[in-house]
Amino acid sequence: MAEVEIKKENLVYEKPKLITDNVMHYCPGCSHGTVHKLVAEVIDELGMSDKTIGISPVGCSVFAYNYIDIDWVEAAHGRALAVATAVKRLHPEKMVFTYQGDGDLSAIGTAESIHAAARGENVVAIYINNAIYGMTGGQMAPTTLLGMKTATTPYGRDPRLNGYPYKIAEMMAHLDGTTYITRQSVHTPANVRKTKKAIRKAFENALAGNGFSLVEVVATCNSGWKQSPVASNQWLEQNMLPFYPLGDIKDVKKED
Amino acid sequence: MAKIKGTIVVDNERCKGCGVCVASCPCDVLELSAEVNSKGYPAAQMKNPDACTGCASCAVICPDSCITVYRQKFE
Amino acid sequence: MAEKEVKLMKGNEVIAHAAIRYGCDGYFGYPITPQSEVMETLMELKPWETTGMTVLQAESEISSINMVYGGAATGKRVMTSSSSPGISLMSEGMSYLAGAELPCLVVNCQRGGPGLGTIQPSQGDYFQACKGGGHGDFHMIVLAPNSVQEMHDFVADGFDLAFKYRNPAMILADGAIGQMMEKVVLAPQRPRHTNEEIAEECKAWAACGKSADRERNVVTSLELKSEVMEQINLRLQAKYKALEENEVRYETIDCDDADYVIVAFGSSARICSATVEMARAEGLKVGLLRPITLYPFPKKAIADLAKRGVKGFLSAELNAGQMVEDVRLAVNGTAPVAHYGRQGGMMFAPDEVLNALKEKLINNK
Numbered sequence: 001m002a003e004v005e006i007k008k009e010n011l012v013y014e015k016p017k018l019i020t021d022n023v024m025h026y027c028p029g030c031s032h033g034t035v036h037k038l039v040a041e042v043i044d045e046l047g048m049s050d051k052t053i054g055i056s057p058v059g060c061s062v063f064a065y066n067y068i069d070i071d072w073v074e075a076a077h078g079r080a081l082a083v084a085t086a087v088k089r090l091h092p093e094k095m096v097f098t099y100q101g102d103g104d105l106s107a108i109g110t111a112e113s114i115h116a117a118a119r120g121e122n123v124v125a126i127y128i129n130n131a132i133y134g135m136t137g138g139q140m141a142p143t144t145l146l147g148m149k150t151a152t153t154p155y156g157r158d159p160r161l162n163g164y165p166y167k168i169a170e171m172m173a174h175l176d177g178t179t180y181i182t183r184q185s186v187h188t189p190a191n192v193r194k195t196k197k198a199i200r201k202a203f204e205n206a207l208a209g210n211g212f213s214l215v216e217v218v219a220t221c222n223s224g225w226k227q228s229p230v231a232s233n234q235w236l237e238q239n240m241l242p243f244y245p246l247g248d249i250k251d252v253k254k255e256d
Numbered sequence: 257m258a259k260i261k262g263t264i265v266v267d268n269e270r271c272k273g274c275g276v277c278v279a280s281c282p283c284d285v286l287e288l289s290a291e292v293n294s295k296g297y298p299a300a301q302m303k304n305p306d307a308c309t310g311c312a313s314c315a316v317i318c319p320d321s322c323i324t325v326y327r328q329k330f331e
Numbered sequence: 332m333a334e335k336e337v338k339l340m341k342g343n344e345v346i347a348h349a350a351i352r353y354g355c356d357g358y359f360g361y362p363i364t365p366q367s368e369v370m371e372t373l374m375e376l377k378p379w380e381t382t383g384m385t386v387l388q389a390e391s392e393i394s395s396i397n398m399v400y401g402g403a404a405t406g407k408r409v410m411t412s413s414s415s416p417g418i419s420l421m422s423e424g425m426s427y428l429a430g431a432e433l434p435c436l437v438v439n440c441q442r443g444g445p446g447l448g449t450i451q452p453s454q455g456d457y458f459q460a461c462k463g464g465g466h467g468d469f470h471m472i473v474l475a476p477n478s479v480q481e482m483h484d485f486v487a488d489g490f491d492l493a494f495k496y497r498n499p500a501m502i503l504a505d506g507a508i509g510q511m512m513e514k515v516v517l518a519p520q521r522p523r524h525t526n527e528e529i530a531e532e533c534k535a536w537a538a539c540g541k542s543a544d545r546e547r548n549v550v551t552s553l554e555l556k557s558e559v560m561e562q563i564n565l566r567l568q569a570k571y572k573a574l575e576e577n578e579v580r581y582e583t584i585d586c587d588d589a590d591y592v593i594v595a596f597g598s599s600a601r602i603c604s605a606t607v608e609m610a611r612a613e614g615l616k617v618g619l620l621r622p623i624t625l626y627p628f629p630k631k632a633i634a635d636l637a638k639r640g641v642k643g644f645l646s647a648e649l650n651a652g653q654m655v656e657d658v659r660l661a662v663n664g665t666a667p668v669a670h671y672g673r674q675g676g677m678m679f680a681p682d683e684v685l686n687a688l689k690e691k692l693i694n695n696k
Contacts (some may be wrong), residue, residue, distance in 0.1 A: 013325040103279035192317055
């Protein structure tokens, strides 16, 4: 049986150029690694590795700056969109994006996030929503589902005690300053490809000065959820997606 | 008739044995190794290399960029 | 481009003019009494149309200081201003700025506290400004103006020191200086640094776009390995030592033959210069030492006065006793040190300070 030759002409897929050789500290199967690849590919395809500045959060992905080979600014917890606002306004020719988790963007950072969106800053926020606080050991997040067990909701999230989860993407869609709001996932190869297209569209939106873009990625945290990576992807499909439905929530051109 | 065949190369030491590639392969090509790498993870490997079409689903979903995919057309 | 000019204006207004003329790249702020005129003046002057300076009203002081952090991380000359309760909100940001070794300027127009307090002036934020201003082992460079001219001059001095040492700098003013109107000489317009100049000047650290000729720059204050974090801290401490050796500034009035010295800064020092005149008119040999840099503090100058034979030091401040601790440390037991203060936005009169000096030191053997 003829064998496929391992040579450049036959190459179909490899580690993205802007992903460093550093071994990622993320848990096996963590969605962060997958999304990082897509960001790296989009920046490279746009030819903007020397003109992109990333703003990293506090959370598991605090170390995003070790994995994508561009300049980064580490922000205080929740403040990434305030940091990004200044970076973009002072360097309008650069591509500026934030990469944030659910606690960073929609708990402690809610004010900074809503106002950057309301002002219509020409930046992209990549919002990784896995309904839990991974880095600190699996506590409740604003996006934790009702009934979901976490370190601070050991009996399941009870709305009388802990209130309700909320969808910041839909809230941001109401703001005049936002133009591209989408929700994607990376739990199947087909969804990974859709997420990459969404990230590319968001980056182009920012570069065109068309206003604020949010790419929410519904993601897994197999450590926090206490399931295997494969089981987590299935759990996501059955439990997360009904509440956090995938698709474009807003896609408009800014009015002059 | 032309046949498209694929093959993958896995970076054993980078692989964390998460298994999402195994679950994503549409042709049941992959399995996790019975042995572990130096970090203690069972790396992914091809159990049915002949079934591989080079679709790159495994590589696309791999969080750690461990998989390189090659594809060749055979007449 | 604007030439050197002489004008009559408020302290808060001059901060805006000085920033534009210095070539400041960005101001990010939030209104709070008694300093809202800083941003209002900037908005009226529209520097984005002349020098290209960015001026943005943020949604809070937390947001403001993080915008400053972002601008500073890319090598730009950026600043904010606020007053005591807003400065408290900025504490986290200032610790991050110092930890990431970023230059910037923060103006605090102090008001009475604690809590929401009052809008009248005080000097109650000395501890906050000089003993760190946020969590961890760090210092801000702290300049204390006592006139509208110094409010103007310290914008340039603050930025220059901040960039020289890659450290945040603060102008610690108060509501009186912010609101008073005086004649001021405005410096001529300097051009803003270009992106190319910044990329070159700050290429070792600024995250302004990774060019092919260097590794990526990551601006962060995080380091999880303790051995490395200790080294970072030691480097910061060496920086502060250099500041203490090279950048102390103070002014003395009639200290050469003084038996008693008043130590006061900002508005308090203006009042106490009249106290010195009153004392001398009565035949009392009193002098005034006015620290201009509160950090680095003029410890040596005060210690030298104590060694020379000054019989007592009075720290006169609009608070319950904050700078007095640093005076006491500098004097180191050689002579008595007392404090006189007013709080809650009340200010003392020159004769009050003189009475306190007599009561606590001169007549108190």
